[in-house]
Amino acid sequence: MKLVLFDCDGTLVDSAALIHETMRRTFLHFGKPEPTFDDTKAIIGLTLDIAIARMQGKQHADQEAVEMMAYYKSLFSTVRTDMDYREPLFPGIFDLMETLEKREEIILGAVTGKSRRGLDSVRETHGFRFVASRTADDCPSKPHPAMVTECCDETSMRPADTLVIGDAIYDMQMAKAAGATAIGVSWGYASVEELRQAGADVIVDHPSEILAHIG
Template sequence: MTMSDLRLVLFDCDGTLVDSAKLIHEVMVRTFTHFQYAAPTLEQTKSIIGLTLDIAIARLQGKAHADEEAVGMMAYYKSIFLQTRSELGFEEPLFDGIREVLTSLEAREQLLIGAVTGKSRRGLNMIVQTHQFGKLFTVSRTADDCPSKPHPAMVTECCDESGIPPSRTLVIGDAIYDMQMAKAAGATAIGVSWGYASVADLLSAGADAIARTPDDLLRLIG
């Protein structure tokens, strides 16, 4: 097998691999309440999952850009995240069928698997440790490494590191930001229907295909 035979599959994390909306929303509610703002609704929180945290907070406040206050709220969010995560009922479980799909993909010699996530590096490491992913992700980029989605840097940097061009790269995610990021990078965008954005929104954002079950990913990746 040569490099020209390899393909890169980059997974978003929240809403694609793990169901983290309940946890993210609870931490966001506690953060907004601490800063004496009205708490966002669950649907509002779902709409910003995938963005870098300071930008996500600013969006929930109706701001176009993250300002000093949003950065301060981000710091508070991070400071209470682990404690909230440890409480009963706020785990980040894998979606049903995801582990089996990842195991199948990992066994394919022609594929390299990576992660592109709005989580921090610490957050991604916790997911890897919690779900015993081992060395599943050959390459990865987080909110600590790159500009927020939909900027294409997460994808292009993973491509550069792996030596696989965007034309042979698939980005799998549940958010419009994932689809926009993939298309901006020149990669194939596959949306998943079990996450936090509607299928219609994913298609409008540029999805080349939609996986309606995890098993669909095995067919779409080929």
């Protein structure tokens, strides 16, 4: 048996445009300098209040970051309704997930910096069936290992039999902190070198390559 835990943004779905536009409107609303697309990509994967703080050069979320997070959440659904800011699957993801769902020895899960509502929206839109999942509403922000270890506990799986698949350095760091295998994907928002430095055990360039590493 293997527990396979997927990050969402940048791994399963291409949500960078949606996240950036929502973040851009949030920063402007609070009178902050408009963030660049690269600024936004660098924080995808973190819990939202910490991400907003980091974008302003702060290490920890303060009250302003919490207020900005609340505004971001209130705006997100509105921005999503714009057809220019959908969250499409990356090429090859649908086939990969369809294959994994048919394998009885695989337990599928998700570990994401999205809210529970955000993950449910992606899950319902694309038909994903996760046995276990943890979001920003449930656990400390990545790279804290709680998302992984709690999914392990829920499914009675060992971290040694768990694979974490993600596109961010925080995913790799979280996996290693939990004692799981870290698989980095090159189609997301961090560079291959950044993933390697963060502890990735392997880097894949297409979703179909993940099957070989699951074994």
